[in-house]
Amino acid sequence: MTEKEKAAAGLLYDANYDPQILEERARAQDLCLDYNLTRSGQRDERLRLLRALLAACPDDIVIEPPFYADYGYRIRMGAGFYANHNLVILDGAPVTFGDHVFIGPNCVFSTAGHPLDAAQRNAGLEYAKPITVGSNVWIGAGVQVLPGVTIGDNAVIGAGSVVTRDIPAGMLAYGVPCRPIRQIAEKPRRVIL
Secondary structure (H helix, E strand, O other): OOHHHHHHOOOOEEOOOOHHHHHHHHHHHHHHHHHHOOOOOOHHHHHHHHHHHOOEOOOOOEEOOOEEEOOOOOEEOOOOOEEOOOEEEEOOOOEEEOOOOEEOOOOEEEOEEOOOOHHHHHOOEEEEOOEEEOOOOEEOOOOEEOOOOEEOOOOEEOOOOEEOOOEOOOEEEEOOOOEEEEEOOOOOOOOOO
């Protein structure tokens, strides 16, 4: 079994020395660098680069540079996707975003995890578990989403949260670790400050 096959099966794998994995990561790094060097008016070039990098990339996607991905080809983004500056997606496993997802600056989605056993960690072993984000989700600034997490449709994740477990649909959730706080009202209340 190759290291890539081990990763796809959710097993411990070595992402540090396998030539195929290293080549795929280098390709993604180069595409991200090219993307991050584009100017704001180069919308067509940005879209071309994202289409070369991502598994699914609709026409109306907006990712403010800089943007970083480990491989890219495991990332699927829905319609109306928007991410502010400094989005990092470590896609050792699939990362899927629904439609109309809004992501604040400095957010990380990491499918990669490492064993608790120091000898395995020191040997360079890691695992990857998929991340799924539903549609109409708003993720505040500085949020960290960890391996294996699913965030349901219409959820809102508060700034600075560390999401270590699934968040049900329609919930306001925040904290370290992130916890569901309350159901979001179907008809939002208008608040005047």
